[in-house]
Structures are given as structure tokens and as C-alpha cells.
Amino acid sequence: MKLKVLYFARLRERLGVAEEAVELPDGMGMVAMLLDVLRARGGVWAEQLAAGKNFRVAVNQDMAGMEAPIEDGDEVAIFPPVTGG
Amino acid sequence: MKLKVLYFARLRERLGVAEEAVELPDGMGMVAMLLDVLRARGGVWAEQLAAGKNFRVAVNQDMAGMEAPIEDGDEVAIFPPVTGG
Amino acid sequence: MKILVDEKDFDAGAEIAALRAGNPHIGAVASFVGLVRDTNAGSTVASMTLEHYPAMTRRALEAIVAEAGRRWALLDVTVIHRVGELRPSDQIVLVAVASGHRADAFAACEFIMDYLKTQAPFWKKEQTPAGARWVEQRATDEQAAARWAE
């Protein structure tokens, strides 16, 4: 399945990408699995998305946990804790 | 000693007076004693200022309790619980 | 600090703008506007007259604002309270508090309103279809003020 993955703020700068298409094997249906695939790229990806790092995920524009389901065509955003207001 | 006594809002209307000079024997130096003198007038005074009634007292423009001291020349105000804001 | 008791209406936006002007340490302005509602305690309200105790009013408001300043880190405060005759939707009171951070601004603004409701010498008399009546203090107002007891 194909996902649109977005990065914001400090993460966008560190990873050097704002938006990409990520292809996952069918059956990988959880946020945690997408993160495993991204970390497997190594380097800055493994470092910035390490399990202990403080980042947030939204699936289709709703805040989501590591166990949230993802489906073909979903928009997944990964970003630092928000600092508006 | 001589006090200036003010009444506000519902109490002013019920008692029929907004302001008066009250002469107390020297030595009567507490809010509670002024109230005893006023209640001793009987009628609406005894009724409106009865101990169980819900009213407030200020001495020289500061909220005061029944034991607050009063002196010659003081301004004492008696009024219902406030309802501004 | 600006404290005003007046028959005239106020411009809440202009007051808030003036409060925050010229101090770049201000990060938060919490404000409250109280308005005359067209119904109260089950009756329609055609108009309302606010009586006060002029010699005490300003002094009481200053004491409340000073107490808020002891409890929270405030940069400026404006309190405006109207007296005289008001109609539904008219503004009654403005409390605006400027601070570095929002928690202080919110707490102080609500504290000032709660204390004003129980400590400042204002009284409301409403005109209803059944005649004029003095507004009674609500038990919830005493409870709201009691929350802040130290």
C-alpha cells in the first residue's frame, strides 16, 4: 500500500524532506510499522525517529498513537510536539 | 461618639433612609453594638437587621465583621450581599 | 493599573489594546466582559439599575487587584465597572489582565471577577414584568470566591 508521509518543523529540517510517498508491503497496517520502515533507512532517520524521541504522529489529520491503523492512501504526518498558541 | 451610618440597595429601601448620624455612648466600640442600638428601634429595624439576616458591614469603606472596632467619626455602611459584576 | 467606575459604556477592544501596548514582555492577556442578560431567575429583564457605594467602590477594586498582584506575576490590570441604568446586551464589567504567561493571566482574571462578585459594593435592581426586584447574591458566587482562600 502507498502512503503520503509529511514532516513538519524541526523534523522536516533534520530529515531534509517535507513530503514523500512511501510504499509499504500490504498487511503492514499500523503506525508503528511505518516508523520501523523509516528507521531502517538508518542515519538521521534512525536517530530522529528513535523510540525514545519526542515526536507526534497524525493519521489523516487526526493525532494518532503507535497502534493506530493505517490504510492504502492514508496521509501520515510526523512532527515534533506542537508549540502554537 | 458620633458615627455616619449609610444604607444601600434593598436595605436602604426597606429602612427608608440612605444616611444618618448615629450617636453612641462612649465606650461602645464594636460593630455589633451599633447593630444592637439600631435593632432596639424595633419595627423594620429589628426585622431587617436581625442576627440571622444576610447583610454586610463596612467600616471606613472596608468590609468588617461584627467584632470590628468603631471609633468617633467613623463611616459605617450596612448593605445586602453585593451583586455586581 | 486602570480602575474605573463609570455610567458610560466602554470599548473593550480599545481597553485590551491599551493594556498590552508598549510592553513587549507581555505574552498573555486574559479578559472578561460581563453583560446584561435578557433573562434572570426565570423572568425577562427589561432593564437593570446598578447602585454602588462611591466612597468604597474604587478602594475595594484596588484592594482586589492588589491581592491578585501578590498571588500571580502580573504586568498590568484594567478593571472597569459601570453603574446606573443598563439594558440587555449592555456591558457591565471588564477585567483584563496582562502577564508573561497565560496561567497567571487566566487565574488572576477569574480571581478578580470572583472577588469583585462578593467584595465590591455594587447592587443590581432588575425591572421585570412582575415589577422591580433586587438581585440576590447566588450561593455559587460565594463558593467561587471561597475556592481562592489561601
Place this chain on the structure above:
Amino acid sequence: MKILVDEKDFDAGAEIAALRAGNPHIGAVASFVGLVRDTNAGSTVASMTLEHYPAMTRRALEAIVAEAGRRWALLDVTVIHRVGELRPSDQIVLVAVASGHRADAFAACEFIMDYLKTQAPFWKKEQTPAGARWVEQRATDEQAAARWAE
């Protein structure tokens, strides 16, 4: 309900006036304005850029306001948040809540700000003498939001 995300500045007074106009059941308007401070975390701040996630921002703000509406008796709400480049003393955010009574208005206004601070996808980057830096979320913001957990 009015929710707006915009690069342009807003007129807080006009927004508050519009919020309360035309509904005589409104007895209370609590509002909050957040401003850029000239110092943060020990450095002077020359300017700040607010980035957001456009597809999510409005949806997140609507969800926060809807949740406030489930918890308190509200009559209307306005939320405006700016994005883009801002300077000290510039307005960042306005939350204004209209209700019959002040306790609901205050609680909902503070709730919306606390949730916005932890749930709405905005990020601040500050320009300081030592260079640009992303603002870190403060632990107190997480704690403030956690207070409202049901």
C-alpha cells in the same frame, strides 16, 4: 463558531464585539490573546515564524472547540491563530468564548488554550542573537492540558 488561521493580524476588540452581538442570552465573554514576547528561554527574540500543517489545523481547532462545547454550556466561540512571521508584541492567537455565565466561559476559554497548546499543529521558530531555534514544548503545557482529563 468562527475558526480562522491566517497570516494577517486580527482586531481582538472587533472579534469580541462580533461574538457577543445579537444574542441577549450572553452574560459572559472570556477571552485570551497570546502575544510574541521579546524574550524566551533566556534569549531576546527578534522575530518568530509560525509553521503549521494546513490540512490538519482547522480540523484540530474544530475538534477542540467541539469538545469544549460538550463540556460547558457555550453560546459561541471564536478562535483565530496566525501563521507566518511575527515580531515581539504581535498577536499570535485569540480565543473568545461567550456563555450565559462566567464559570463556563472562563473554563472553556482556558481549556481551548491548553488543548490548542498540545493538540493543534503549529510550531514556532525563533530568531535569536545566537541564531534560529525551534521552540520546545514546555512540560507545563502538557501538565496544563492533563488537568482537563475526564
